[in-house]
Amino acid sequence: MKQVAATALILLLLFFLLPLLLLRGDPLQSQEEDGSLPLDHTAVSPVPSGELDTGTQIQVQLSDGTVSTMSMGDYLWNVVAAEMPASFELEALKAQAVAARTYAMRKMEHPSQAHPDADVCTDHTCCQAYIEPEQAASNWGENADVYTAKIRAAVAGTDGVVAKYNGQLIDAVFFSSAAGKTVDAVEVWGNSVPYLTSVESPEGEEVPNYHSTVEVSAADFKTNFLAAHPDAVLEGDPSSWFGAPQLNSAGGVESISVGGVSTSGNEMRTLFALRSTSFTISTTADTITFSVTGYGHGVGMSQYGANAMAKEGKTYEEILTWYYTGIELTTEATA
Numbered sequence: 001m002k003q004v005a006a007t008a009l010i011l012l013l014l015f016f017l018l019p020l021l022l023l024r025g026d027p028l029q030s031q032e033e034d035g036s037l038p039l040d041h042t043a044v045s046p047v048p049s050g051e052l053d054t055g056t057q058i059q060v061q062l063s064d065g066t067v068s069t070m071s072m073g074d075y076l077w078n079v080v081a082a083e084m085p086a087s088f089e090l091e092a093l094k095a096q097a098v099a100a101r102t103y104a105m106r107k108m109e110h111p112s113q114a115h116p117d118a119d120v121c122t123d124h125t126c127c128q129a130y131i132e133p134e135q136a137a138s139n140w141g142e143n144a145d146v147y148t149a150k151i152r153a154a155v156a157g158t159d160g161v162v163a164k165y166n167g168q169l170i171d172a173v174f175f176s177s178a179a180g181k182t183v184d185a186v187e188v189w190g191n192s193v194p195y196l197t198s199v200e201s202p203e204g205e206e207v208p209n210y211h212s213t214v215e216v217s218a219a220d221f222k223t224n225f226l227a228a229h230p231d232a233v234l235e236g237d238p239s240s241w242f243g244a245p246q247l248n249s250a251g252g253v254e255s256i257s258v259g260g261v262s263t264s265g266n267e268m269r270t271l272f273a274l275r276s277t278s279f280t281i282s283t284t285a286d287t288i289t290f291s292v293t294g295y296g297h298g299v300g301m302s303q304y305g306a307n308a309m310a311k312e313g314k315t316y317e318e319i320l321t322w323y324y325t326g327i328e329l330t331t332e333a334t335a
Contacts, residue, residue: 050159052331058104060130061118075120076100076155081136082129083174084303086147089310092303093154095319098329099172099301100128102162106169158316160331163324165195170327175296176303177207179278181250182323183298188266195324198249201305202312207294212275214290221288224271225258232259238283250298252278266297300324 053073060068060075076097084096107127108119115121122130137144163170171193178201185196204210216224222234234241243257245265253265254277265277275295282289296302301323309319317329 050156052160053101053155056160058108058120059118061115061121063122067118072101072104073155073159075104077151078130078132078136079104079128080151080154081133081147082124082131086136086140086143086150088303088307090150090154090157091310091314091316091319092307093151094158094316095301095306095310096174096303097154097158098161098163098316098320099174101158101160102164102169102172103128105162106171109169161329162332163320163327164330165324165327170195170324172324173297173300174303174323175298175300177201177203177210177294177296178298178302178305179251179276179293182300182302182305183248183250183252183277185299187248187254188297188299195327196299197325199322199325201302201323202308203302203304204308206308207304209275209295210293212292214272214274214292216272216288216290218283218286218288221272228267228271229259229261229263232261234259237285238288242281242283248277250278252276252298256281 050073053076054071056072057069058072058075060070062068079100080093080097083100084093086093088096104120104127111119112121112126114126120127122128124130131139133148137148140147163172173196180201181198182201184198185191185193218238221238226232226234241259245256246254248254248265253268255262255264256268257263258268265279268274268279269277272290274290275292276298278294278298279290279292282291301320306319306323309322310316314322320329321327
Protein backbone atom coordinates (compact mmCIF):
# COMPACT_ATOMS: atom_id res chain seq x y z
CA MET A 1 0.00 0.00 0.00
CA LYS A 2 2.84 2.37 0.91
CA GLN A 3 4.56 1.55 -2.37
CA VAL A 4 1.40 2.45 -4.34
CA ALA A 5 1.08 5.74 -2.46
CA ALA A 6 4.73 6.62 -3.10
CA THR A 7 4.34 5.89 -6.78
CA ALA A 8 1.22 8.04 -6.97
CA LEU A 9 3.03 10.90 -5.20
CA ILE A 10 5.94 10.74 -7.65
CA LEU A 11 3.58 10.77 -10.63
CA LEU A 12 1.70 13.72 -9.16
CA LEU A 13 4.92 15.69 -8.67
CA LEU A 14 6.06 14.95 -12.20
CA PHE A 15 2.67 16.07 -13.52
CA PHE A 16 3.07 19.52 -11.96
CA LEU A 17 6.84 19.97 -12.19
CA LEU A 18 7.57 18.73 -15.71
CA PRO A 19 5.99 21.78 -17.47
CA LEU A 20 8.01 24.08 -15.21
CA LEU A 21 11.24 22.26 -15.99
CA LEU A 22 10.57 22.48 -19.68
CA LEU A 23 9.86 26.25 -19.51
CA ARG A 24 12.95 27.22 -17.52
CA GLY A 25 14.99 27.73 -20.70
CA ASP A 26 14.93 31.14 -22.49
CA PRO A 27 11.94 31.01 -24.88
CA LEU A 28 13.62 33.61 -27.13
CA GLN A 29 16.65 31.36 -27.46
CA SER A 30 14.53 28.46 -28.64
CA GLN A 31 12.78 30.75 -31.17
CA GLU A 32 16.13 31.92 -32.51
CA GLU A 33 17.21 28.32 -33.05
CA ASP A 34 14.15 27.41 -35.09
CA GLY A 35 14.18 30.67 -37.03
CA SER A 36 10.80 31.87 -35.80
CA LEU A 37 12.06 34.93 -33.90
CA PRO A 38 10.63 38.22 -35.27
CA LEU A 39 13.24 40.39 -36.97
CA ASP A 40 12.51 43.27 -34.58
CA HIS A 41 14.16 41.29 -31.78
CA THR A 42 17.54 41.99 -33.35
CA ALA A 43 17.43 45.59 -32.07
CA VAL A 44 19.46 46.46 -29.00
CA SER A 45 18.09 48.22 -25.99
CA PRO A 46 17.93 52.04 -26.24
CA VAL A 47 21.43 53.49 -25.95
CA PRO A 48 21.84 56.51 -23.65
CA SER A 49 23.37 59.72 -24.94
CA GLY A 50 27.14 60.00 -24.82
CA GLU A 51 28.96 61.90 -22.10
CA LEU A 52 29.63 65.03 -24.18
CA ASP A 53 26.07 65.41 -25.46
CA THR A 54 24.67 64.73 -22.00
CA GLY A 55 26.86 67.45 -20.54
CA THR A 56 25.86 70.05 -23.14
CA GLN A 57 22.61 71.90 -22.42
CA ILE A 58 20.54 73.60 -25.12
CA GLN A 59 17.50 75.85 -24.79
CA VAL A 60 14.71 74.90 -27.17
CA GLN A 61 11.64 77.00 -27.92
CA LEU A 62 8.77 74.54 -28.32
CA SER A 63 5.77 74.89 -30.62
CA ASP A 64 3.67 76.42 -27.81
CA GLY A 65 6.23 79.17 -27.27
CA THR A 66 7.65 77.84 -24.02
CA VAL A 67 11.39 77.31 -23.65
CA SER A 68 12.72 73.96 -22.46
CA THR A 69 16.30 73.30 -21.36
CA MET A 70 17.45 69.81 -22.29
CA SER A 71 20.62 67.89 -23.02
CA MET A 72 22.03 68.04 -26.53
CA GLY A 73 21.56 64.28 -26.77
CA ASP A 74 17.83 64.49 -26.06
CA TYR A 75 17.42 67.39 -28.48
CA LEU A 76 19.29 65.58 -31.25
CA TRP A 77 17.18 62.45 -30.85
CA ASN A 78 14.05 64.53 -31.43
CA VAL A 79 15.60 66.22 -34.48
CA VAL A 80 17.01 63.11 -36.17
CA ALA A 81 13.71 61.29 -35.62
CA ALA A 82 11.91 64.13 -37.38
CA GLU A 83 14.41 64.88 -40.15
CA MET A 84 15.37 61.44 -41.50
CA PRO A 85 13.43 58.17 -41.91
CA ALA A 86 14.39 55.82 -39.08
CA SER A 87 14.44 52.97 -41.59
CA PHE A 88 17.61 54.44 -43.11
CA GLU A 89 21.02 52.85 -42.60
CA LEU A 90 22.67 53.55 -39.25
CA GLU A 91 25.64 55.34 -40.86
CA ALA A 92 23.25 57.68 -42.68
CA LEU A 93 21.48 58.42 -39.39
CA LYS A 94 24.86 59.13 -37.80
CA ALA A 95 25.68 61.59 -40.59
CA GLN A 96 22.33 63.27 -39.95
CA ALA A 97 23.08 63.44 -36.22
CA VAL A 98 26.42 65.18 -36.86
CA ALA A 99 24.81 67.63 -39.28
CA ALA A 100 22.06 68.37 -36.75
CA ARG A 101 24.54 68.79 -33.88
CA THR A 102 26.72 71.10 -35.97
CA TYR A 103 23.69 73.15 -36.99
CA ALA A 104 22.51 73.45 -33.38
CA MET A 105 25.91 74.45 -32.02
CA ARG A 106 26.27 77.06 -34.77
CA LYS A 107 22.91 78.46 -33.67
CA MET A 108 24.17 78.57 -30.09
CA GLU A 109 27.11 80.68 -31.29
CA HIS A 110 24.87 82.99 -33.32
CA PRO A 111 21.57 83.66 -31.46
CA SER A 112 18.51 84.35 -33.61
CA GLN A 113 16.18 87.31 -33.13
CA ALA A 114 13.33 84.99 -34.04
CA HIS A 115 13.70 83.28 -30.62
CA PRO A 116 15.94 85.49 -28.44
CA ASP A 117 15.29 83.43 -25.30
CA ALA A 118 16.25 80.11 -26.88
CA ASP A 119 19.14 78.70 -28.87
CA VAL A 120 16.88 76.93 -31.34
CA CYS A 121 13.19 76.44 -32.05
CA THR A 122 11.15 73.52 -33.35
CA ASP A 123 9.91 75.28 -36.51
CA HIS A 124 11.65 73.60 -39.45
CA THR A 125 11.34 76.75 -41.54
CA CYS A 126 13.51 78.56 -38.97
CA CYS A 127 15.70 75.86 -37.41
CA GLN A 128 15.31 72.08 -37.60
CA ALA A 129 12.32 69.73 -37.58
CA TYR A 130 11.51 68.26 -34.16
CA ILE A 131 9.25 65.50 -32.87
CA GLU A 132 8.47 64.29 -29.35
CA PRO A 133 9.31 60.63 -28.64
CA GLU A 134 5.68 59.77 -27.95
CA GLN A 135 4.54 61.07 -31.33
CA ALA A 136 7.44 59.37 -33.10
CA ALA A 137 6.57 56.06 -31.43
CA SER A 138 2.95 56.45 -32.51
CA ASN A 139 4.05 57.09 -36.09
CA TRP A 140 6.37 54.07 -36.09
CA GLY A 141 3.84 51.62 -34.69
CA GLU A 142 5.25 48.12 -34.18
CA ASN A 143 8.75 49.35 -35.14
CA ALA A 144 8.84 51.93 -32.33
CA ASP A 145 11.26 50.06 -30.03
CA VAL A 146 13.65 49.23 -32.88
CA TYR A 147 13.67 52.75 -34.33
CA THR A 148 13.93 54.41 -30.92
CA ALA A 149 17.07 52.40 -30.16
CA LYS A 150 18.47 52.94 -33.65
CA ILE A 151 18.30 56.73 -33.43
CA ARG A 152 19.72 56.72 -29.91
CA ALA A 153 22.61 54.65 -31.24
CA ALA A 154 23.15 57.15 -34.07
CA VAL A 155 23.31 60.08 -31.63
CA ALA A 156 25.42 58.28 -29.01
CA GLY A 157 27.70 56.83 -31.68
CA THR A 158 28.69 60.35 -32.78
CA ASP A 159 28.89 61.86 -29.29
CA GLY A 160 30.06 65.48 -29.55
CA VAL A 161 31.17 65.20 -33.19
CA VAL A 162 30.77 68.37 -35.27
CA ALA A 163 31.85 69.49 -38.75
CA LYS A 164 34.20 72.46 -39.16
CA TYR A 165 35.86 74.34 -41.99
CA ASN A 166 38.98 76.34 -41.16
CA GLY A 167 38.20 75.88 -37.49
CA GLN A 168 34.64 77.24 -37.70
CA LEU A 169 31.39 75.33 -37.45
CA ILE A 170 29.88 74.89 -40.88
CA ASP A 171 26.36 75.71 -41.99
CA ALA A 172 25.39 72.03 -42.24
CA VAL A 173 22.48 72.35 -44.64
CA PHE A 174 20.86 69.25 -46.10
CA PHE A 175 17.94 68.24 -48.29
CA SER A 176 16.01 65.14 -49.33
CA SER A 177 17.24 63.93 -52.74
CA ALA A 178 19.32 65.11 -55.70
CA ALA A 179 19.04 64.50 -59.41
CA GLY A 180 22.53 63.05 -59.72
CA LYS A 181 24.45 65.99 -58.25
CA THR A 182 24.17 68.53 -55.46
CA VAL A 183 24.11 72.24 -56.28
CA ASP A 184 26.80 74.81 -55.54
CA ALA A 185 25.51 77.20 -52.85
CA VAL A 186 26.34 80.28 -54.92
CA GLU A 187 23.81 79.18 -57.54
CA VAL A 188 20.99 78.97 -55.00
CA TRP A 189 21.70 81.69 -52.45
CA GLY A 190 24.18 83.93 -54.24
CA ASN A 191 26.98 83.42 -51.71
CA SER A 192 29.99 81.26 -52.48
CA VAL A 193 30.64 78.76 -49.65
CA PRO A 194 33.81 76.65 -50.11
CA TYR A 195 32.41 73.55 -48.41
CA LEU A 196 29.04 73.71 -50.22
CA THR A 197 30.09 72.87 -53.77
CA SER A 198 28.51 70.55 -56.32
CA VAL A 199 29.32 66.83 -55.92
CA GLU A 200 27.95 63.60 -57.37
CA SER A 201 25.09 62.02 -55.40
CA PRO A 202 24.24 58.32 -55.84
CA GLU A 203 20.50 58.05 -55.09
CA GLY A 204 17.96 57.22 -57.77
CA GLU A 205 14.83 55.25 -58.44
CA GLU A 206 14.64 53.90 -54.87
CA VAL A 207 13.60 57.38 -53.70
CA PRO A 208 9.81 57.77 -53.23
CA ASN A 209 8.40 60.26 -55.75
CA TYR A 210 11.87 60.71 -57.23
CA HIS A 211 10.14 61.75 -60.46
CA SER A 212 7.09 63.97 -60.11
CA THR A 213 4.94 66.10 -62.37
CA VAL A 214 3.07 69.35 -61.85
CA GLU A 215 0.43 70.21 -64.41
CA VAL A 216 -0.88 73.77 -64.64
CA SER A 217 -3.46 75.15 -67.04
CA ALA A 218 -2.10 77.78 -69.39
CA ALA A 219 -4.56 80.29 -67.94
CA ASP A 220 -3.45 79.64 -64.34
CA PHE A 221 0.22 79.75 -65.32
CA LYS A 222 -0.32 83.11 -67.01
CA THR A 223 -2.17 84.53 -63.99
CA ASN A 224 0.45 83.37 -61.47
CA PHE A 225 3.48 84.40 -63.49
CA LEU A 226 2.11 87.82 -64.44
CA ALA A 227 1.36 88.52 -60.77
CA ALA A 228 5.10 88.22 -60.13
CA HIS A 229 6.26 89.67 -63.49
CA PRO A 230 3.62 91.98 -64.96
CA ASP A 231 5.95 92.99 -67.80
CA ALA A 232 6.09 89.45 -69.20
CA VAL A 233 4.42 88.86 -72.57
CA LEU A 234 2.42 85.63 -72.51
CA GLU A 235 0.41 85.61 -75.71
CA GLY A 236 -0.19 83.01 -78.40
CA ASP A 237 0.81 79.35 -78.10
CA PRO A 238 2.37 78.53 -74.69
CA SER A 239 5.30 76.81 -76.41
CA SER A 240 6.50 80.27 -77.46
CA TRP A 241 6.58 81.56 -73.87
CA PHE A 242 9.69 79.68 -72.80
CA GLY A 243 13.30 80.14 -73.83
CA ALA A 244 16.08 77.56 -73.45
CA PRO A 245 17.00 77.17 -69.76
CA GLN A 246 20.44 77.96 -68.39
CA LEU A 247 21.54 75.00 -66.28
CA ASN A 248 23.29 74.98 -62.91
CA SER A 249 26.17 72.73 -61.76
CA ALA A 250 23.74 69.90 -60.99
CA GLY A 251 21.96 70.05 -64.33
CA GLY A 252 18.92 71.81 -62.89
CA VAL A 253 17.45 75.11 -64.05
CA GLU A 254 19.59 78.08 -63.09
CA SER A 255 17.43 80.54 -65.04
CA ILE A 256 14.91 80.55 -67.85
CA SER A 257 13.28 83.20 -70.00
CA VAL A 258 9.49 83.27 -69.64
CA GLY A 259 7.56 85.75 -71.73
CA GLY A 260 10.77 87.66 -72.34
CA VAL A 261 11.58 87.93 -68.63
CA SER A 262 14.53 86.07 -67.11
CA THR A 263 13.55 84.24 -63.95
CA SER A 264 15.45 81.82 -61.72
CA GLY A 265 14.73 78.14 -61.37
CA ASN A 266 14.20 78.75 -57.66
CA GLU A 267 11.48 81.28 -58.34
CA MET A 268 9.74 78.89 -60.73
CA ARG A 269 9.97 76.21 -58.05
CA THR A 270 8.29 78.55 -55.55
CA LEU A 271 5.62 79.89 -57.91
CA PHE A 272 4.45 76.45 -59.03
CA ALA A 273 5.25 74.29 -55.96
CA LEU A 274 7.88 72.16 -57.69
CA ARG A 275 9.86 69.66 -55.61
CA SER A 276 13.20 70.87 -56.99
CA THR A 277 14.77 73.04 -59.70
CA SER A 278 15.67 69.94 -61.73
CA PHE A 279 12.74 70.21 -64.09
CA THR A 280 11.83 70.26 -67.77
CA ILE A 281 8.79 71.95 -69.31
CA SER A 282 6.40 70.62 -71.92
CA THR A 283 3.35 72.42 -73.30
CA THR A 284 0.10 71.94 -75.16
CA ALA A 285 -2.31 74.63 -76.24
CA ASP A 286 -3.96 74.53 -72.83
CA THR A 287 -1.47 73.01 -70.40
CA ILE A 288 2.01 73.57 -68.95
CA THR A 289 3.62 70.42 -67.49
CA PHE A 290 6.72 70.39 -65.27
CA SER A 291 8.60 67.08 -65.04
CA VAL A 292 10.68 67.20 -61.85
CA THR A 293 13.45 65.02 -60.40
CA GLY A 294 14.54 64.99 -56.75
CA TYR A 295 13.33 67.04 -53.81
CA GLY A 296 14.78 70.03 -51.98
CA HIS A 297 17.10 72.99 -52.54
CA GLY A 298 19.95 70.68 -53.55
CA VAL A 299 22.72 72.22 -51.39
CA GLY A 300 24.85 70.26 -48.91
CA MET A 301 24.07 66.69 -47.86
CA SER A 302 21.45 64.70 -49.72
CA GLN A 303 19.68 62.47 -47.22
CA TYR A 304 18.79 59.77 -49.73
CA GLY A 305 22.27 60.08 -51.17
CA ALA A 306 23.71 59.55 -47.70
CA ASN A 307 21.59 56.44 -47.31
CA ALA A 308 22.73 55.12 -50.70
CA MET A 309 26.36 55.68 -49.68
CA ALA A 310 25.76 53.90 -46.37
CA LYS A 311 24.33 50.92 -48.26
CA GLU A 312 27.56 50.85 -50.26
CA GLY A 313 29.49 50.48 -46.99
CA LYS A 314 30.55 54.10 -46.49
CA THR A 315 30.93 55.39 -42.92
CA TYR A 316 29.29 58.52 -41.62
CA GLU A 317 32.68 60.26 -41.74
CA GLU A 318 33.04 59.39 -45.43
CA ILE A 319 29.50 60.57 -46.15
CA LEU A 320 29.98 63.92 -44.45
CA THR A 321 33.38 64.67 -45.94
CA TRP A 322 31.96 63.82 -49.37
CA TYR A 323 29.01 66.20 -49.22
CA TYR A 324 30.77 69.00 -47.31
CA THR A 325 33.97 69.65 -49.27
CA GLY A 326 37.17 70.18 -47.27
CA ILE A 327 35.67 69.90 -43.79
CA GLU A 328 37.17 68.23 -40.73
CA LEU A 329 35.25 66.34 -38.06
CA THR A 330 36.16 67.16 -34.46
CA THR A 331 34.79 66.19 -31.08
CA GLU A 332 33.90 68.75 -28.45
CA ALA A 333 31.37 69.36 -25.70
CA THR A 334 30.37 72.89 -26.66
CA ALA A 335 30.73 75.17 -29.62
